[in-house]
Amino acid sequence: DAGVIQSPRHEVTEMGQEVTLRCKPISGHDYLFWYRQTMMRGLELLIYFNNNVPIDDSGMPEDRFSAKMPNASFSTLKIQPSEPRDSAVYFCASRDTLTDTQYFGPGTRLTVL
Amino acid sequence: TQLLEQSPQFLSIQEGENLTVYCNSSSVFSSLQWYRQEPGEGPVLLVTVVTGGEVKKLKRLTFQFGDARKDSSLHITAAQPGDTGLYLCAGESGGSNYKLTFGKGTLLTVNP
Numbered sequence: 001d002a003g004v005i006q007s008p009r010h011e012v013t014e015m016g017q018e019v020t021l022r023c024k025p026i027s028g029h030d031y032l033f034w035y036r037q038t039m040m041r042g043l044e045l046l047i048y049f050n051n052n053v054p055i056d057d058s059g060m061p062e063d064r065f066s067a068k069m070p071n072a073s074f075s076t077l078k079i080q081p082s083e084p085r086d087s088a089v090y091f092c093a094s095r096d097t098l099t100d101t102q103y104f105g106p107g108t109r110l111t112v113l
Numbered sequence: 114t115q116l117l118e119q120s121p122q123f124l125s126i127q128e129g130e131n132l133t134v135y136c137n138s139s140s141v142f143s144s145l146q147w148y149r150q151e152p153g154e155g156p157v158l159l160v161t162v163v164t165g166g167e168v169k170k171l172k173r174l175t176f177q178f179g180d181a182r183k184d185s186s187l188h189i190t191a192a193q194p195g196d197t198g199l200y201l202c203a204g205e206s207g208g209s210n211y212k213l214t215f216g217k218g219t220l221l222t223v224n225p
Contacts, residue, residue, distance in 0.1 A: 004155070031211055042217035043156070043201065056212060091155050095211060100144075102213070104155025 004105035006092050012111045018080040021108045024073055025094030033102065034067055034077050035091040043091070049075065082112045116140070117204055119216035127224050129191050134219040136202035137184045142214075143207025145178055145185045150199040150218070192223045 005024040013019055025032045033048040047057040052069045060067070064083070069075040079086055093104040118137045126132055136145065144163045148156035160169050162178035162185060169176045173196075175188040189196055199220050203213040 033211075033213075043203075043215040045212055045214075048211065056210075093155070100161060101158050104157070106153070107155055 004092055004094055004103050006090075006105035006108050008108060009106065010109045010111075012113065013082055014113050015083055016081045017112075018078065019082045019086075019110060019112075021077040021090050021092075021110070023075045023077070023092030023105060025075070025092070026096070026103055027073065029094035029096055029103075030072075031095035031097065032069060032075050033093040033095070034075070035093065035104075036088045037091060037107070038088045046077070079110075082110075084112045086110060087112050117202055117214055117216035119200075119202060119219050121219060122217070123220050123222075125222040125224065126192055128194060130223075131188070131190050132192060132221070133186055133188045134200055134221070135184070135186050136216050138204060139183065140204070141182050142204035143182070144205045145182070146203045146205070146213070147176055147185070147187055148201040148203065150201060151197075156199075156201055189221075192221075194223045194225050197221060197223050 007022045030051050034046040035043050036046055037043045046059045047067045048055055049069045065079055067077045089107045089109050091104050091107045093102045095102045120135050144161055146161045147159045149159055150156040160171055160176045162176055165180045165182045167178045173190045177186050199218045201215055201218045203215045205213055
């Protein structure tokens with residue numbers, strides 16, 4: 001398996017633009033997580049899904065952020081409109097419930113100018 | 114809100130030295146995980162500790178979970194340059210809630 005796949009790896013955009021981050025979890029994993037990592041706040045959970053259904057979105061910072069999981073092999077995190085304070089590395093992870101192991105993707109480094 | 118405090122934030126040592134990093138909280142966790150993250154990559158799970166007082170060893174790395182399941186430590190013996198990275202601890206509340214609360218990490222640099 002190729003592991004968790006995220007795209008793009010880097011995104012540079014201007015304030016006010018819409019940004020869409022994509023994630024393909026490991027096949028067979030029922031849980032998918034979106035995290036954000038910054039120097040100031042560390043790694044924070046934004047939202048997670050179980051069997052494509054959002055379970056907890058209490059970490060989503062505000063209405064500008066939305067996440068979807070239309071099927072078991074794809075999820076998106078959208079920011080509209082983007083702001084400079086959204087600049088961070090965004091990670092997607094999926095969980096193997098047999099081994100209780102979360103596998104992280106390589107991340108998307110987002111820069112909002 | 115559950116918080117995990119990691120110390121030290123930064124650690125720079127010479128190859129062959131021993132070190133310990135700490136992860137502390139006022140909250141009880143059902144389990145605690147340690148990850149290592151290298152530049153440009155996502156965190157990779159090293160170990161999960163579940164039972165209060167539990168000690169796990171992974172080659173030169175020794176992980177301990179506090180008796181009250183509120184804190185943990187990671188000890189590295191004879192550090193190697195390949196141990197360089199960001200070490201993160203993460204606590205899980207348990208039950209069907211798979212949310213992880215992460216500490217901010219300890220950035221370890223092992224100089225040759």
